[in-house]
Amino acid sequence: MVPLNIGMIGYGFMGRAHSNAYRQVPTFFPGLRYRPVLKAICGRDAERARAFADLWGYETVETDWRRMVERPDVDVIDIGTPNSTHAEIAIAAARAGKWVLCEKPLAMNRAEAEAMVEAVEAAGVPNMVWFNYRRVPAVSLAHQLVREGRVGRPYHYRATYLQDWTMNAELPQGGQTLWRLEAAVAGSGVVGDLLSHSIDTAMWLNGPIVAVTAVTETFVRQRRHQQTGEIEPVTVDDTVMMLARFANGSLGTFESSRYARGRKNFNTLELNGADGSLRFDLEDPQYLEFFEYRDPSGRKGEDHLAGWRRIHVSAHEHPYMNRWWVPGTTIGYEHSFTNALADFLEGVEKGKPAQPDFRTALETQKVCDAVLASAASGRWQETGVELPER
């Protein structure tokens, strides 16, 4: 096996999730050529970075990402920092010849994303964006069923990603833990944070989105800043709703919000086609719901059996599940990162980039930009997505 030295930038929530994937992947995906080595963690606060390194087993600590990028003993730069830093780091890393992994959303906007794509492609370095929900086994199974033709001509796609964690008006904004509420750092609110996940999955399952109309809203208009202590305007969107036209002729509705009381991680999708329908909900990640239409004329007498099937995605026949435990047992949130990492490493090994790479994630960025533009203009907006067949 080939050691692969990881340089992780950011020790927050995503730093933890990615680090766990690096540690678990060799054991649960034992055939891979590359074996991640936790070489260095980078964070601005040296003490916290040191503590993180001790906890997770990183060999060294950096406090300046520029130094990290230059280190010859680092093979992979993994970007787990706030959105406003993605482009600069990724471009520098690519130029330094590093493989680049980047947390979603890829960038603050389309222009940044294009520059990032250009950089990694110019450098010819492997790259991937952590849209990890593709690798929830039930979502991967949905993709497989679509590919198998079980859905048929698609008519409708609907997605929600609903949470309620920012509803409290006393919650501050900004700083290390709440930068998602600050547009200068996050780029947008739920559009980049939640809707981007829904769009990535939607275009994976149902192809390019060609036009959108959208509305956004900020319900709590000002909050105390966590660092300055000042009451300041909230600059991000709390919610977004959009209608979409797909290239294949189907129509979609999308909604993302942090103001949906009682919804914690309600990342759902439903696809309705001529031959079948699929539904997934991240709060119940072990299930894929599938309605299989059987032509009454073709298979007489079967109509009385039609119904939504609740597939417990825990069999060894299901994507990734033979890597984990015995049939019937479930896996958790973090496994989607490990599955994604395994696919990435295998993709590099086989010379076939794992998706979504930066180029694919750029297309998602285009839709996000179109959504924000439409919310501003009140009109339908073309997205300019040009997705290749995947």
Place this chain on the structure above:
Amino acid sequence: MVPLNIGMIGYGFMGRAHSNAYRQVPTFFPGLRYRPVLKAICGRDAERARAFADLWGYETVETDWRRMVERPDVDVIDIGTPNSTHAEIAIAAARAGKWVLCEKPLAMNRAEAEAMVEAVEAAGVPNMVWFNYRRVPAVSLAHQLVREGRVGRPYHYRATYLQDWTMNAELPQGGQTLWRLEAAVAGSGVVGDLLSHSIDTAMWLNGPIVAVTAVTETFVRQRRHQQTGEIEPVTVDDTVMMLARFANGSLGTFESSRYARGRKNFNTLELNGADGSLRFDLEDPQYLEFFEYRDPSGRKGEDHLAGWRRIHVSAHEHPYMNRWWVPGTTIGYEHSFTNALADFLEGVEKGKPAQPDFRTALETQKVCDAVLASAASGRWQETGVELPER
């Protein structure tokens, strides 16, 4: 159409449910030969009987069931009175040549039930017991799937019938509305009231029960009597649990209780067989859940689709549903009585008795008696059930 004069005895809850069925059946099952006419209602309290007659459209009122049974203008005696009166009325009605419909449970015990069977068979009169839950469309569909061989060799049957309406220790017992808590009137508690439903359905779906072991319990041991005002011992069982052996080699668990907090009408069944499984819950009566096993060797690649299917039993292909509204709409509790009545009338018309007739209900009574005997002895008890093929 032939008018069929109904003499309803009892104006309580079952009097309402049956009367509604008589009124609705000609309109929703228009092809039947017999058309019920609400000829007479019988109740001990003349004023209340008169009010009931006015409300439901009965032509006349009786206060003595013996007079009702003798009336030449009554064709059918429908017994909706407390259990302790079933045998005497039914036998007299049969001897008078009336058709006899009887609320469940058929009798206080096996001996009574045998006498009732003898009476209706000697008289050669059509007869049926209102085990209405067979006619919930989802339960009828379950029976159809069993007949179609979709379950295969049966291994397990499990049934519950759980409620919580008698948990309040302040609830009195006895009298017109709470006679179900008084053994002298009800015969037993949940055994006759709830478990008998479970047993009727179980033997319909899975064949004869040959032996049982059971336990019963009375949690609130004394209550005030509604009529006397005295604190008296509670003489009925609040709960029953039983294990059962079926003639086909499968094993079953049964539980009935009025002390299951939060369960309102939780009449459930599950049947597991080599080729499939079925599940039903009366609180969600519009669904039948079905797991269809597909032999992996026979149909390769289908394993990833296995799952419990939630059949919304609302299509015109489903039992009874083409009689009611449009596909996708649901029916209610009372429709099971109307469906049962339609089957009964059609059975008479075609010379093929609708099930369960008295003879079939006697078999259920045998199991109930065996359950009570086992609860007393602490041992397995043979039931003596001899069910013909149905």
Place this chain on the structure above:
Amino acid sequence: MVPLNIGMIGYGFMGRAHSNAYRQVPTFFPGLRYRPVLKAICGRDAERARAFADLWGYETVETDWRRMVERPDVDVIDIGTPNSTHAEIAIAAARAGKWVLCEKPLAMNRAEAEAMVEAVEAAGVPNMVWFNYRRVPAVSLAHQLVREGRVGRPYHYRATYLQDWTMNAELPQGGQTLWRLEAAVAGSGVVGDLLSHSIDTAMWLNGPIVAVTAVTETFVRQRRHQQTGEIEPVTVDDTVMMLARFANGSLGTFESSRYARGRKNFNTLELNGADGSLRFDLEDPQYLEFFEYRDPSGRKGEDHLAGWRRIHVSAHEHPYMNRWWVPGTTIGYEHSFTNALADFLEGVEKGKPAQPDFRTALETQKVCDAVLASAASGRWQETGVELPER
């Protein structure tokens, strides 16, 4: 009790549902002053009308609605005919001094609806539109919880009404049974048929919708006409998706379709507010789902109990349920009409019109018109809704 002579126009599906309500309401809502009498049924085909009269117990038959409207022995005109006939009949009936009940949607468009409102108000006759789903007990309970303040400041409303019955491209259009696929008769497709239900309920629960943006689509562009046999263009919308702004500041998504494979009568709503959330699904009509937020600072230690509550709307404390059977039993589709009729009769009796009357239904019509206008223009459209406090 005062007899109320009903003149029913139309013997189709709605003729059945309304007739059933007239027959059942006196028995299940016994305190009402008015007692419906099935005086006359009107249909163009005399033979079919006669058969319908025999089945349901109508005393007389008409084949021309104009004659029906003029009959002095008819008190109420109930319009169950295709949408294109509503206005003319309703206006004539009002002018003749009849009470007017009308199937939804009220009219083909806003102008017609305004003329109808003017007519009934000028005549001073009681009137109601059969938006029956308000009277599903779980929906009425949702309204009650909103009124009780349990939802708090509303943020989001989302509704779907999904079916799949027109997906088959071989299904013809037009004629007596498929006029819903013909714009000249139906006015629109799912907008009037399904979305109007969602809008009526939404504005009842969450107040006026002030602006919308929408898209519609017709997936199967031509079908054989049922009467002419000719292949003709399909003129109605198969699906509609819309975003909405409510007067109270919340945002909504709405979707109606007849191309959602596996969805049979998937009329759902969800309302998210600061203090709680509600969800309903017509395929599971016996449930209201409720998430109750408890302020952590106010009731410490309760957070570990937060969860979506599945209320089985079958207790006597729930709307309408004490009128039907015992606690724990469910009712069906048709009961919503009976409940609505009872409310209407009680409203007349008390001088307080039951909702939605024509004036209220006009507001729903305005939104439908705005939806179609927006779908044509691709822009946000003001609705002009001016709903009074209800």
Place this chain on the structure above:
Amino acid sequence: MVPLNIGMIGYGFMGRAHSNAYRQVPTFFPGLRYRPVLKAICGRDAERARAFADLWGYETVETDWRRMVERPDVDVIDIGTPNSTHAEIAIAAARAGKWVLCEKPLAMNRAEAEAMVEAVEAAGVPNMVWFNYRRVPAVSLAHQLVREGRVGRPYHYRATYLQDWTMNAELPQGGQTLWRLEAAVAGSGVVGDLLSHSIDTAMWLNGPIVAVTAVTETFVRQRRHQQTGEIEPVTVDDTVMMLARFANGSLGTFESSRYARGRKNFNTLELNGADGSLRFDLEDPQYLEFFEYRDPSGRKGEDHLAGWRRIHVSAHEHPYMNRWWVPGTTIGYEHSFTNALADFLEGVEKGKPAQPDFRTALETQKVCDAVLASAASGRWQETGVELPER
């Protein structure tokens, strides 16, 4: 931190699950004094043991458990081997002064279990049995709610543990992977494998079981032996059903089976008490269902809100969940082992043994023995359980 040298015996499924716990616990439970070190893995096949050591990071390999037990550089013996070996290894380990962790069920029978308890108590060594399902957060939350008095006087307990993986009659028995089908190695079939889990959880939540009546069955009576190739009788039970009396006066039903088509890991429990009910299902491990009864007289007007609450056990207020990811995210099967290990290490640290220790697991063994005795005799059997207050 104090290094704690682990000697793991067995490299099968449980070897993997335990090893993962040792690796993950220091990172996710960072405050613990003891830090597991993967010192040695023991398995009879040296090559496979070496491969396992490489995969999981064990420092050394043993092929004879007796040598492992004697190694001075091993602090903890963890027994993940077939049931027939538990007693001998555990007793030797205790005598050698090792801490002892043992996979469930503790022993082949009560006599063995008693000897094991005696050994660990005589040696005074920390000990625990891996009844990991107590540490599924939703099950721990159930225990917390019981302790908080939210269930009140208990009436009913019901548990199932249903699977379907041995239904195929072509599945062989015996050998390394299918020893669970061989009584000489497993002691019993589903009684020790599945029912023991249900009993451990039941007595944790609802106290001692004092008497049982049970039935067992073996549906496929002979299978080919995996090693010998001979067709041999199947010596274990495929299914068990039992009724139970608890010391607190409540009654229970239990069922375990490997012949329940469509049930994969259907480990469910339901507890009904005067004040509330709880339900859990291991196939949906992220939920605890809770019905909270509110006395109508005490809190008037709240009855219309009663319903089963589906608690998504993913908040930081829930047991263990603040150790893992962000609120709303779920964990998997293996986390229950890590949680259990953390509790064990913390228990040793604080001098308060984590449950279930060997003494507590002995009580579960007594019930299992009583179940088998009752299945043989057909009679109720006292269990002899003497559980202290926990």
